[in-house]
Amino acid sequence: MNAATSAILINSAYIVASILFILGLKMLGRQASARRGNLISGVAMLIAIVATLLDHHVIDFRWIIVGLVAGTVIGLACAYWVKMTSMPEMVALLNGFGGLASLIVGAAEFFRIRGGTVLPERPIFTSATIYLTILIGGITFTGSVYAFCKLAEWLSGRPILFRGQHIVNSLLLLATVLAGVVYVISGDPQILLVTFGAFTLLSLVLGWTLVMPIGGGDMPVIISMLNSLSGLAACAAGFVINNNVLVVAGCLVGTSGVILTAIMCKAMNRSLTNVLFSGFGAAPAKSAGGEGEHATVEGELKPISAEDTFAVLEAARQVVIIPGYGMAVSQAQHVVRELAEILEQNGAEVRFAIHPVAGRMPGHMNVLLAEANVPYEQLVEMDAINPLMPTMDVAIVIGANDVVNPAAARDKTSPIYGMPIIKAYEARTVICLKRGKGTGFSGLENQLFLLPNTRMLYGDAKGSLQGVISEFKSLAAS
Numbered sequence: 001m002n003a004a005t006s007a008i009l010i011n012s013a014y015i016v017a018s019i020l021f022i023l024g025l026k027m028l029g030r031q032a033s034a035r036r037g038n039l040i041s042g043v044a045m046l047i048a049i050v051a052t053l054l055d056h057h058v059i060d061f062r063w064i065i066v067g068l069v070a071g072t073v074i075g076l077a078c079a080y081w082v083k084m085t086s087m088p089e090m091v092a093l094l095n096g097f098g099g100l101a102s103l104i105v106g107a108a109e110f111f112r113i114r115g116g117t118v119l120p121e122r123p124i125f126t127s128a129t130i131y132l133t134i135l136i137g138g139i140t141f142t143g144s145v146y147a148f149c150k151l152a153e154w155l156s157g158r159p160i161l162f163r164g165q166h167i168v169n170s171l172l173l174l175a176t177v178l179a180g181v182v183y184v185i186s187g188d189p190q191i192l193l194v195t196f197g198a199f200t201l202l203s204l205v206l207g208w209t210l211v212m213p214i215g216g217g218d219m220p221v222i223i224s225m226l227n228s229l230s231g232l233a234a235c236a237a238g239f240v241i242n243n244n245v246l247v248v249a250g251c252l253v254g255t256s257g258v259i260l261t262a263i264m265c266k267a268m269n270r271s272l273t274n275v276l277f278s279g280f281g282a283a284p285a286k287s288a289g290g291e292g293e294h295a296t297v298e299g300e301l302k303p304i305s306a307e308d309t310f311a312v313l314e315a316a317r318q319v320v321i322i323p324g325y326g327m328a329v330s331q332a333q334h335v336v337r338e339l340a341e342i343l344e345q346n347g348a349e350v351r352f353a354i355h356p357v358a359g360r361m362p363g364h365m366n367v368l369l370a371e372a373n374v375p376y377e378q379l380v381e382m383d384a385i386n387p388l389m390p391t392m393d394v395a396i397v398i399g400a401n402d403v404v405n406p407a408a409a410r411d412k413t414s415p416i417y418g419m420p421i422i423k424a425y426e427a428r429t430v431i432c433l434k435r436g437k438g439t440g441f442s443g444l445e446n447q448l449f450l451l452p453n454t455r456m457l458y459g460d461a462k463g464s465l466q467g468v469i470s471e472f473k474s475l476a477a478s
Contacts, residue, residue: 006054006055010051010054010055011244013047013048013050013051014048014051014244014245014248016044016047017044017045017047017048017051017245018044018244018245018248018249019044020040020041020043020044020047021041021044021045021245021248021249021252022252023037023040024037024038024039024040024041024042024044025037025041025252025256027040028041030376031366031370031376032376034370045249048245048246048249051245052243052245078090083331084328084331084333084367084368084371085328085329085331086152087361087364087367088151088219088223088359088360088361088364089147089148089151089152089360091223091227091361092144092145092147092148092151092223092226092361093144093145093148095140095144095223095226095227095229095230096140096141096142096143096144096145096148096226096230097141098140098230098231098233098234099136099137099138099139099140099141099143099144099207099226099229099230099233100137100140100141101137101234101237102133102136102137102140102230102233102234102236102237103133103134103137103138103141103200103233104137105133105237105240105241106129106130106131106133106134106137106236106237106240107134107200109126109130109240109241110130110134110196113126114189114192114193124184124185125239126240127183127184128184129236129239129240130240131180131183131184131199132236133233133236133237133239133240134196134199134200134203135176135180135199135203136203136229136232136233136236137203137233137236137237138200138203138204138206138207139203139204139206139207139210139229140207140226140229140230140233141204141207142204142205142206142207142208142211143207143208143210143211143222143226143229144207144226144230145208146207146208146211146212147211147214147219147222147223147226150211150214150216150219151219151360157215157216157219158215158216159212159213159214159215160212160213161212161213165209165212165213166277168209169206169209169210172202172205172206172209173206175198175202176198176199176202176203176206179195179198179199179202180195180199182195183195183196183199210276213276213277214275214276217402217444218268218275219360219361220264220356220357220359220360220361220362220364221261221264221265221268221272221275221357222275223360223361223362224257224260224261224264224361224362225257225261225272227253227257227260228253228254228255228256228257228258228260228261229254229257230253230257231249231250231251231252231253231254231255231256231257232250232253232254233250234246234249234250234253234254235247235249235250235251235254236250237250238250260362263356263362264356264357264362267355267356267357267382267419267420268357268416268419268420269418269419269420270419299450299451299452300450301449301450301456302454302455302456303455303456303457303458304431304455304456304457305457306457306464306467306468306470306471307471308455309431309455309457309464309468310468310471310472310475312394312429312431312455313343313346313348313394313468313472314346314472314475315393316343316348316393316394316429317347317348317349317393318348318349318391318392318393318394319340319343319348319349319350319351319392319393319394319395319396320350320351320352320353320380320385320388320389320392320394320395320396320424320427321336321339321340321350321351321352321353321395321396321398322352322353322355322358322395322396322397322398322400322403322404322422322424323336323352323354323358323359323365323368323369323398323399323400324358324359324365324397324398324399324400324401324403324404325358325359325360325364325399325400326398326399326400326433326434326435326461327365327368327398327399327461328359328360328364328365328368328399329399329435329461330399330460330461330462330463331462332398332460332461332462332465333368333369333371333372333374334372335461335462335465335466335469336369336372336374336398336465337369337372337373337374338469339465339468339469340352340374340378342469342472342473346472348393350378351378351380351385351388352365352369352374352378352379352380353380353381353382353385353395353422353424354366354379354380354381354382355382355400355403355404355421355422356381356382357402357403358400358403366379382420382421382422383420385422386422386423389422389423389424389426389427390426390427392426392427392428393427393428393429394427394428394429394430394431395424395427395429395430395431396431396433397424397430397431397432397433397448398433398461399433399434399435399461400422401444401446402416402419402421402444402446403421403422404421404422404423404424404425404446404448405421405444405446405447405448406421406425406447406448406451407444407445407446407447408420408421409421409423410447411447414444415444416444424448425448425451425453425454427453428453429453429455430448430451430453430454430455431454431455431457432448432449432454432455432456432457433457433459433461433464433465434449434456434457434458435458435459435460435461436458
């Protein structure tokens, strides 16, 4: 096979892989086709890898095989052993590894060029893409590692703020840009090495410091943003090694991540700038009142037992379940599905209300409920369920906090004022499942808990719901 024919076949394979990536990404938008979309995307990646190996001279395939085996073992271990409750930190870690891989590609190309004999004739475009690959990859790697530590609760979920933080970050960014400019335009080998080391180190530090002031409640936005950055880093790496399919795949991930980030910000009625720099949740916020008739809510927490919860649900005909991170922590999704089936058998219509930023990553609740085989048709988005909320006999809130907090609609002094929420407080009765009397992950008090129509079912969500289910089964057996 001559070189021209080989090039046509390789580029054709890249085109097929790119089309499959696009089709796979589209299929991921619906639960019914998500598995098939994931499989198609995997096939596309396999085609891309094989074509790349055939397109480039591989020094030693033994290292390729070692990497393939190691990656397969790690991937299978993660698939089998990482719990669904740990998916947010797993996604953060995978984003970080994507950024690190791009950084390594950029560094490898730098040292390959440095080892050549035509260094002064180095194309400016290649230098610029190496710089962008290192910069974006470094920020993505350390930022994702920090997000992982927060989500895994190895570090506090509260933002870390210090005096002059924005100035420090601005100076770090300026120094990184200046080092990159000098690297791109300079032809001196020593200056190139120094500036390369400088912006590589600065990008790693910048990723860490940029995520430090992000509060735990904003993690879905940050996960989405880091996912986008990992795609952009891969795209830049594609330009570095002149790989078309890597450019296409990186662009797909980058742009879809940007769109998802915008959706997340809209769901919180905040800008990305506010998420990144406001330090939301640095300290528990308390309402000062005085901003309207319903600025503050006074009352007390009213506990309810599993037996009394059963009595309320047994008479209900319209029930909405609002899941949050508490459902993930207790791994209660299967019990929640069982309760929904029992309620339907009892004559109730059951819906699941999903807020875009519920949980710790985009689509977190959808993933958990899909794992429990909850029918996709029962999942209702926030804008669709809110007009129906006054007709709901019971709203069951499982570990959610900010996404149902009436302060967002009533208290102008609250940090989340103006954030669109699921209006659970409009249901006739609200039953909130909570482990204790503390605040949520963001550190804000939830005014919903104090309303006259709210009852608190304390304990682990899974155990509490099993107690309610036992009451239904006892009734059926009698």
